[in-house]
Each structure stands twice: as structure tokens, then as C-alpha cells.
Amino acid sequence: MDVLATYHNLLSEYGPQGWWPRRTGDARAGFDPIFEILVGCVLTQNTSWQNVEKTIAALYNRKLLAPKAIAIVRAETLRRIVKPSGYFNQKTRKLKILARAILDEAEGNSTNFIASVSRDALLSLWGVGPETADSMLLYAGGRAEFVIDTYTKRLCAHHGVVCDSYDEYKIFFSAGLPLDAGIFNEYHALIVRWGKEKSRKHKPTEIIGERRDV
């Protein structure tokens, strides 16, 4: 599997996917666009983005897209808002913990937090595993950390590549690409797009990308 060639093939097949960061950048009161990304990373764990959007919109409407607001809002209130995203008990706790970390370690400044936090520090937070940590660092922090998810593993398997661990997949992709956060960002989004396309019924898997294996 040629990692870079596969990227170009996916990009030409699907075009840019327009993930984070978004362009909505005006800093209205109670709205922190970087924090929104961090929240999205948690909420989308094993959950469709469509469901996550309901929660993000509700948080926005209630001016809760900021660490301080999440830290002080009643857990029961937050639980109801998180509900459409599933796992609402766990995710409510995860958001509270994340917000508290940003307050404690960066005075509530999400941009400073994600710019200075180590990957290990993120992983030490309850509810942040390797994929969530890398998503945060890549999409909120603009750092070149490749994100591995189930679709990524499927794409590899599709090309006859199987690794033993998250870290091995990550090394496999990182080693095959320029260390460019923009490429990592778009590539992961394209892989998700590919995975969705592929899993659709009535639409058999198409071979996308190189097959220089065998």
C-alpha cells in the first residue's frame, strides 16, 4: 500500500471533506471554537456525527461551548444536552473532566491548552484514549498526529496491510507522508468518507488507491 498515493487517490475521488477547524470563527460570548473541536472529539466516540451535531447545537444555544461554562453547569443539565450523542453518563463526565483540565492547566484558554499539552497528559484524562487524543492534537492543535480509527484499519486491511496496535498503524501512515498537519487532517477525513461509502448497502466496495502489493 502506497500511503501517499492512496491519499491523492482519495482526494481526487472525494475532494476536500471540510472537517475542522471550521470557519465560524467569530468569538461570541460563551463560544470557544477550539473548545468546540475538543468537545466534538469526545462526543463523536463511537457515535455518528449527525447525533453529535445535535448536542453541539444545543451547547451553542445555551452558551455552554466554553470550559468555564461546562465546568459549572449542573451535571443533570449537561446530561440532557449530551443525551442525543449517546453514552450520556460517560460523556457528561468526560466533558466535565476536560473542561476542568483546561481551566486548571491553561486558565480556561483552550487554544493555549491544546498548544502546550502533551499527548501523554491528554491520555491521562479519563475518557481520552489514543484516537481522541490524536484527534484533539490534530484538529484543535494543528499538530501532525495521524488519527487511527476503525475505518483506517479497514482501509489498511483492504490493501492487505494489518498492524498489531494503534501505534503501529500510526507509524505506518506517518512514515509514508510528509509531516504536514494539513495532509493528516484531510487524509483522516477522507478515510472516514471512504469508510462510509464502502459500508453503504447497495453500493459494493470499490477499489480506491494503489494495489501494488502481492
Next chain:
DNA sequence: TACCAGGTCCTCG
């Protein structure tokens, strides 16, 4: 009606 969705944690062998 089942299965799946941009995973993680906990428990057990």
C-alpha cells in the same frame, strides 16, 4: 428489526 456510528474503560484470564 437488527446493526452501526469519526472509542474508551473496566474486568478477567
Next chain:
DNA sequence: CGAGGACATGGT
């Protein structure tokens, strides 16, 4: 350490 189960809602 790896496998297996729990967590929960909404769309198809």
C-alpha cells in the same frame, strides 16, 4: 497484555 462486555442514542 488481549479479549470481552458495558456504555446509549438515532438513522437506515
